[in-house]
Amino acid sequence: AQSVTQLGSHVSVSEGALVLLRCNYSSSVPPYLFWYVQYPNQGLQLLLKYTTGATLVKGINGFEAEFKKSETSFHLTKPSAHMSDAAEYFCAVSDPSGAGSYQLTFGKGTKLSVIP
């Protein structure tokens, strides 16, 4: 069974500062990995995904994430935070091995606040 751990339910950064949101997974095989963002009263939007290939993945709005197999991590970063980045961020994994591959397992989310 897979699981996802997001360290920190709330993270606050100053505008212009580095954003780092942590995600670690537990899986018997390297999974497919996703980051989604949720703005208030909206659904989830895909930020970026890792399936195969280059381990550094670039997404929308200046975000990127790096898959580190040895650390079972997929941390999300952005060099300079904007006020518009304030939202809740979810890391999710799916199992590429076949059984249950339809299912995304989500972390509990990290709410990002950006201080002016």
Added chain:
Amino acid sequence: NAGVTQTPKFQVLKTGQSMTLQCAQDMNHNSMYWYRQDPGMGLRLIYYSASEGTTDKGEVPNGYNVSRLNKREFSLRLESAAPSQTSVYFCASSETGWGNQPQHFGDGTRLSIL
């Protein structure tokens, strides 16, 4: 582009009432999903439909039923609502059921059960 459309957006029910949440997607996707989102819990899968004509249980199916009406539509039914089902419900779809396909989400239905 509408994407995934959920109706209604808000609903208040009394304990024991029934209701159906509707979901439609216009992206010609094969797979559809229902999740619930509770504070501090992330999203949990209730049911999914890998393709038209099939449905399967997810992590938290108790108290719910689903119908894949056609390729576009996937409904979620609460037969006898309970306060524990107060939540925000999201419908999602993906091109196929393979795990490397991203899921596209609707804006949610906020359901309160008194």
